[in-house]
Every structure is written in structure tokens, then in C-alpha cells.
Amino acid sequence: SAVISQKPSRDICQRGTSLTIQCQVDSQVTMMFWYRQQPGQSLTLIATANQGSEATYESGFVIDKFPISRPNLTFSTLTVSNMSPEDSSIYLCSVELWNIQYFGAGTRLSVL
Amino acid sequence: QKEVEQNSGPLSVPEGAIASLNCTYSDRGSQSFFWYRQYSGKSPELIMSIYSNGDKEDGRFTAQLNKASQYVSLLIRDSQPSDSATYLCAVNAGDVGGADGLTFGKGTHLIIQP
Numbered sequence: 001s002a003v004i005s006q007k008p009s010r011d012i013c014q015r016g017t018s019l020t021i022q023c024q025v026d027s028q029v030t031m032m033f034w035y036r037q038q039p040g041q042s043l044t045l046i047a048t049a050n051q052g053s054e055a056t057y058e059s060g061f062v063i064d065k066f067p068i069s070r071p072n073l074t075f076s077t078l079t080v081s082n083m084s085p086e087d088s089s090i091y092l093c094s095v096e097l098w099n100i101q102y103f104g105a106g107t108r109l110s111v112l
Numbered sequence: 113q114k115e116v117e118q119n120s121g122p123l124s125v126p127e128g129a130i131a132s133l134n135c136t137y138s139d140r141g142s143q144s145f146f147w148y149r150q151y152s153g154k155s156p157e158l159i160m161s162i163y164s165n166g167d168k169e170d171g172r173f174t175a176q177l178n179k180a181s182q183y184v185s186l187l188i189r190d191s192q193p194s195d196s197a198t199y200l201c202a203v204n205a206g207d208v209g210g211a212d213g214l215t216f217g218k219g220t221h222l223i224i225q226p
Contacts, residue, residue: 042200042218043214048213
């Protein structure tokens with residue numbers, strides 16, 4: 001498996017601001033993924049981040065709102081931009097090892 | 113549109129009994145299937161993965177896959193109160209060993225009654 005560290009674990013933000021979430025993994029991985037879990041809902045894939053290339057976004061998610069960086073094989077960031085209360089959610093990063101996806105502890109975001 | 117359907121429950125099972133969780137998926141080309149367990153306020157943790165038709169057993173857990181029916185199930189034998197959680201069915205449409213994101217069902221909330 002993999003040890004995944006995600007920061008911050010939670011935050012409360014004001015409408016219109018941006019938050020950058022960091023994801024660090026203890027081994028080199030090709031693929032990292034970002035998911036959103038809205039209150040009482042299941043996980044929805046936001047984007048796939050492959051080191052050295054642009055992130056691939058799922059339908060309904062755009063780069064201007066959720067810019068992603070993937071500077072190396074152990075690290076990625078997701079920024080939630082120009083936040084609104086509808087962005088209140090848990091954001092999880094995930095890494096793929098041997099066809100299994102492992103999840104970080106998540107970032108619980110509340111937007112006021 | 114890839115879809116994964118689960119009964120949201122709650123599913124209530126007496127301690128020691130067998131819990132049966134079901135999942136159907138829409139993308140016939142799906143290759144990899146997973147069951148995750150998620151405790152309240154925690155991130156998902158992998159319980160089982162299955163890639164071929166038939167049964168796969170791991171301790172008290174058995175995953176069953178029927179690609180013709182587009183159906184995946186998870187059986188939990190000798191259910192324990194600690195099994196009480198939400199169980200998420202997840203499907204990867206890519207090739208086994210590929211690197212696609214997962215499509216999750218909404219999850220089944222399982223309650224094991226002592």
C-alpha cells in the first residue's frame with residue numbers, strides 16, 4: 001500500500017477565496033487522482049494527474065475552478081478557486097499502485 | 113455516462129449473520145471492480161478487488177462478479193459490529209493494470225445489530 005499525507009485536514013474559508021490542498025505520497029507513483037465527496041454523497045472523480053502532463057478533468061470540472069499541479073512523482077496539489085458555499089465538501093487525493101487506488105485522509109472544506 | 117448503482121440502505125443484519133451487498137454497473141467494458149469500506153468521517157479503505165467472473169474469498173469477505181449480468185456483490189460472513197460502515201462499490205472502466213479513475217456507487221449503509 002501507500003502512505004498518503006494530505007494537508008490541510010480541514011479548513012473554513014470565506015466565499016471568493018481560494019484554497020490549495022497538498023497531497024504527498026511516500027513512494028513514486030505515476031497516477032494521482034482527486035475526488036470530491038459532498039455531504040452524504042459518494043465520491044466523484046474531479047481529475048487525473050499524471051506527472052509531466054496536464055491534468056485530465058472529468059465532465060463538470062474545469063481547470064479554471066480546480067487547477068492541479070503535479071511537479072514530481074510523489075506530490076500533487078489541488079486548488080479550489082473562487083469558492084462558494086457549494087464547494088463545501090471533502091476533497092480526497094488518491095494514488096494508484098498495482099491497479100489499486102489508495103486514499104488520503106481527505107480535506108474537509110467549509111465555505112461560508 | 114458510467115453509472116454504478118447500489119441500494120443505499122440502511123441494511124440491518126444481526127451479529128453473526130451473513131451480510132449481502134449488491135452493485136450493478138452500466139459500462140459493459142468495465143474490467144476492475146472494488147469494494148471499499150468507509151467509516152463515518154474517514155476515508156475509504158479497500159476491502160476487496162475482483163477482476164474475473166466468479167468468486168474471490170478473503171477471510172470473512174467474498175466478492176462475486178458476473179460480467180454478463182453487470183453485477184458485483186460482497187458477502188460478509190459472521191458479521192461483527194465493527195463491520196458497521198458504508199460500503200462503496202467502485203468500478204474502473206480501463207484495462208486491468210491501467211490507470212483510470214474510479215466510478216463509485218452511492219454506497220450501502222450497513223448496520224450490524226449486536
